[in-house]
Amino acid sequence: MQDERGLIEEAHSLGGDYFLLKIAAPRIAATAKPGNFVMVRVSPSRDPLLRRPLGLLESRPPYIWLYYQVLGHGTKLLSGLRPGDGLDILGPLGNTFPELPGKRVLLVAGGRGIVPLFHYARAYGEHRPLLLLYGGRRRADLPLLERIKTLCLQGLFIFSEDGSLGQMGLLTDGLEKIVREERVDATMSCGPEAMLARVALLLKSRGLENRASLEALMGCGFGACHSCVVLAADGSYRKVCDEGPVFPLEEIQWRT
């Protein structure tokens, strides 16, 4: 875990609210694994005060790649950064997705939830059969498709709610069929809470090994503030930043 001054190499607008940053951050890149995230200080001023959590799309020393959607003030400021600008980045943080050698793994990515799963596919795709189920509201919410085609995947299933790309509907509409027909052993999901809750429901008691990466409002990102909790199935709280962000799907109490 490092608080490293990264240097922005490339900053791309991918259309709509989506942006991609390539950053030289050799110390973080050296140890980051799929599932890890970072906390970025979007402004050196006190506005906003807190850092923002972002996943790692890829990490290949000395670079890391961030892919983000502009939601509010912090991500808006981030989108103003240009090559040559510095950025304080804390990481790598949190736990990782298990490697599961030899298993047939289905990655389930909703919208910006693609981030840690892209990292997973980039890091492990060549060593095991991987499938990706990727969905968003419309074509514009799936701007990474061209890059995804460079990943080593045995199957790619695309859904959009308005049918502008791939099949029309929610990605969860296609989940059961894929799991059955593709003889999936394990799933790794990341996306909006409602999507993850639906995935959990659909995969219940199928005997698969299921993991999900969660989001939460974070004060620090390294376990000190106890702000980032989610309710576990056993009624206790888990800190997303250091007990997660990756949890067994069954361990979380999903609100449906």
Next chain:
Amino acid sequence: MADLTVDLGFRTLKNPVITASGTFGYGEEFLPFFDLDILGAIIMKGIFREPRPGNPPPRLVETPAGVLNSIGLAGPGSEKLQEIIRRLHTRTNTPIIVNVCGEDDREFAEVAAVFSAMDEVAMLELNISCPNIKKGGACPAQDADHTARLVRQVKKVVGKPLIVKLSPNTADIVEVAQAAQDAGADALSLVNTFLGLAVDLEKRKPVFANVYAGLSGPAVKPLALRLVREVCRRSYVPVIGMGGISSGRDVLDYILVGAAAVQIGTVNFYEPGAAVRIIGEIETEMDKLQIKNLSEIRGKLQT
């Protein structure tokens, strides 16, 4: 070179920078960032007798230059904390201070006694000022009589120096401060967080389940600095000031109004190495201002 040492009367600290309770975890979380030996002292996150789950999320939201928190003193209970302290003590020689909490006066005394008995613990800080336990933010530090009673009861069962942490959410903090020192507090610390409110306009609901939450961070510094000055003018025990400190100059401001030492809180969240930077800045500022020793400026505000 500037001399940063601080004499609290009952203990000397190598510098005035103490990490504030609830903002420095249990110390261990910061081991990856710097050597904890550089700190004046470390205060543990608040502790009750039994483990507590804390409040439901959201627990922390940003405000302009600040944060509102309603963590609700989530924690592992006093037995587990003893283990954590023993472990931390093997990693650092910096004095460890336990932030003692209680649902009622008896629990405060019980928890204080447990940690007072530990060799690894240097002092206790009595957290009679947390706004996130009861709905509405009520706490013992809002009432001078209650504060006096509680401090007297705790003093009877502890052998370690007792710091009493005061709340800004009271009509007359100076009266409560007097009550605490008269009842035997060895030092006072202030302030805990300011009661605040955030609402969700769309849902027509408060953001936090507990309705009110505690405000901290740079935004509160002028408010806190005034209260520290007021208390320092009337206190005969050392006062530890805090609220919104994020630089070496902020620290010197608190010393100037009379604080013996300071605590740094929220800044640890967004800059985990802040303590190192701040201690460095105190030295540079002192050299620049030709201050050799902190006592040269302590309480020397000219009005």
